Amino acid sequence: MNDRSSSPAAIEVAGLSKSYGPHRALDDVSFSVQHGSVTGFLGPNGAGKSTTLRMLVGLTTPTAGAARVLGGLYGDLPNPGRRVGVLLDASAQHAGRTGREVLRLNAMVMGLPLDRVQEMLHRVGLTPAEADRRAGTYSLGMRQRLGIASALLGDPEVLILDEPANGLDPAGIHWMRGLLREFADRGGAVLLSSHLLAEIEAVADDLVFIGGGRVIAAGSKRSLLDAAGGDLEDLFLTLTADHGREDVA
């Protein structure tokens, strides 16, 4: 579908490590995300997914290694929101701010026309009445929709989403899969994390498994499926279980 080998990767993570004192949260993590594809970033809670994503956008400084987005450091992007849409934590919203106002502030920073706000509210299925409610009253599913609207606001070419399906109902999850698939099919690159394999399996082209701060498997979904004899869940459980034993040993 896409010629992946010739174009440089949208996201390139190389040897990323992070230590908090003696604790090594991330250990030499490397992977890449290509344009026109969805990469699922999988691992149990506490595996280092969020830390990796935070380093990608410069919120956390790595102890070693580097993360590059669109060929450079995220922090060097002049107006990052116009190139990279980010959703790290849908609940990190001011409880007293309305959903519409959240988008309006973000549109202001990015220098976008205000009709973009209405457009995105419509796109993620937040009604005008819901948009005028304070975010503190939102369900987790509504917060995720608001967060996705915020990530899409600047019409970016890369999406970085941390657990975006958390709190979405089955219809919501189905809707998000369609949205991400369409985004990638138009040439965008998506990196999305989850601790739930089923959420990711249906939409991802490539998978990166992480456990205990290390990449334990990575590759195209097809090749991983073949290696696992058709059942990714088995593979996932085996990999994470193996890793657990390694830690103990």
Add this chain to the structure above:
Amino acid sequence: MSAVAAVPAPMTDERDLAIPFDRLVRTELRKTYDTRASRWLLIAIAAITPIVIGVLVVALAPKELTFNKLVDFSSTPEKLLLPALGILSVTSEWSQRTGLVTFTLVPRRRRVLLAKCVAVLALGIAATAVMFAACAVGNVLGATLRAGNGSWSFGLSGFGGITLVMLIGLMEGTAFGMALLVTPAAVVVFYVLPNVWSAVFSTVPGLKSAEAWVDLSQATGNFYNDKMTGTGMLQLLVAFAIWVAVPGVIGVWRVGRTEVKSS
């Protein structure tokens, strides 16, 4: 020459233009009134002086109704309230965790801080202007309704001095917000520490002589009634360093390094 003109100048993609500073300032200004809590704080800041003036015009003895006296009395509550704007402007990014989005959209934290400072200082100047206007109206009302003294003697430097007092308090609040990053801690420390400090310095015998140098509200007090001297200016600089510069430097460092927690 036409060949040169025919080659289009290399256009920077609109998406790759840097975010202009004034846009950040306007965004930060908007954050000071786009939630119910922040809107009420702004309303309180704008309304406190007119309310106090209303009371003073009725309650003060007619001979005390002068512009100078009104400024003296009404600037005290304003001086108390205004710094909260600076504190919250910074701490809400951590307490409400909006910093996660703010610092992702603008991965230059010092620039965001600078925009916050410019925004709150602009509001501080506006609040001080409202205060002076309310005092002027109060002076006219006092003279007409209660046959008050109505004296306007104040001195041009008084306007600058009082405005400076207000802005220094606001900067102090902002610096405390940056250094502590947590709303309740910053509020408590900001309002309690200077009082404990001045209590210590005014009661412990050996420290009494140092008080004028380390107590910011005493150091800025010289601006009232135009009593600022050369020594007073030096004392102000020292107190400013202790209460604004030091927490400010700690704050810039902490804002740059502290992670906004994920849930």
